[in-house]
Structure formats: C-alpha cells, structure tokens
Amino acid sequence: MxxxxxxxxxxxxxxxxxxxxxxxxxxxxxxxxxxxxxxxxxxxxxxxxxxxLGKEEYVKVMGEVHEGICGAHQGGRKMCWLIRRYGYFWPTMMKDCIEYSKGCEACQRHGPIQQASSVPMNPVIKPWPFRGRAMDLIGKIYPASSKQHCFIIVATNYFTKWVEAKPVKSTTS
Known part of the structure; x- marks a missing residue:
C-alpha cells in the first residue's frame, strides 16, 4: 500500500x-x-x-523497537542499528530514530542527568538594583508543551537575584 x-x-x-x-x-x-x-x-x-517501509509503517516499527515489549529505550543510533538488523529500511532512518529517542518522555524523565564540570562558581556582586541584568533564551525544548511553547526566555537581576521566566512559541515571539 x-x-x-x-x-x-x-x-x-x-x-x-x-x-x-x-x-x-x-x-x-x-x-x-x-x-x-x-x-x-x-x-x-x-x-x-x-x-x-513507508512513513506509517516505520513509525510503528520505531515505537515497537524503542518502547515495545522488548524495547529497552535505546538511543537513536542503537535503535537504527537494531531496526536494520531486524530487516527494515527507509532513507532517513538515522535522523528519524535520533528524533524519536530524543522525544521519548520516559527517556527524558529517567535518563542520565547531564553533569556540569566541577568548576568553582564566582558570585556576581552588584552595588545597587538594576545595575546588572542578564537575559537568556533556553531551547529548543522537545517535545513542545501542550500550548506549543518550545522556548523559555529568562531574565535575572544580579543585585536582587530575582529571576523571571516566560515560555514562548518561537524565537521571534
């Protein structure tokens, strides 16, 4: 079909x-x-x-290999290797498997936490409010929230240590 x-x-x-x-x-x-x-x-x-396989078929195969009865929530490269070993092919296998494993909610919840290198932190000291501010954009968050927000804009006042964070749908929002 x-x-x-x-x-x-x-x-x-x-x-x-x-x-x-x-x-x-x-x-x-x-x-x-x-x-x-x-x-x-x-x-x-x-x-x-x-x-x-066509799109409908390979989405089912990825789901079964990743989270099915024998699925071990493998990463994208291992999942691609397993699918080829099971005898299936489509041109964008590697990219699709990596995206699928990145989007797995269970893998994000229970996967290893990324550790930052142990470097001593230096405090930022400012003499009065609004003397130093910082803004940063976090994202792209995958999967997006229920309201399709996939970025977070964060603003910090260095004197008061006040932090504001707002979800946004795109970087032009």
Missing part, C-alpha cells in the same frame, strides 16, 4: 516499468533496490535484503 507522497513510489514505478522516462537520480538509486513479492527491498553491501 503506497501513498502518493511515499518515497518508494518513484523507485517502484521505475523497477516495474523501466522503459518509462525517469530521473537520473532515481535510475542510480534503483541499482540498490529490487522488487520481491510485490514489495520494495533494498540490497545491502553484504547481499542482505531489507524491507523498505
């Missing part, structure tokens, strides 16, 4: 009807693919055949 915007469609059309005109890029790419039992499969360097 191949939809109109599926990445596999030009390759399937070329492999089924090679006499029809097609782009050079598709003809070169098709050297690594073959039609087998009415499905597109990719040939690897070591002659393994990987089943090519």
């Amino acid at each position: 191949v939809s109109e915007e599926d990445w596999r469609l030009p390759l399937i059309n070329y492999l089924q009807y090679p006499a029809l005109p097609s782009e050079k890029r598709i003809r070169i790419m098709a050297l690594n693919f073959v039609m087998w039992n009415e499905e597109l499969v990719r040939k690897t360097k070591d002659e393994l055949l990987l089943r090519c």
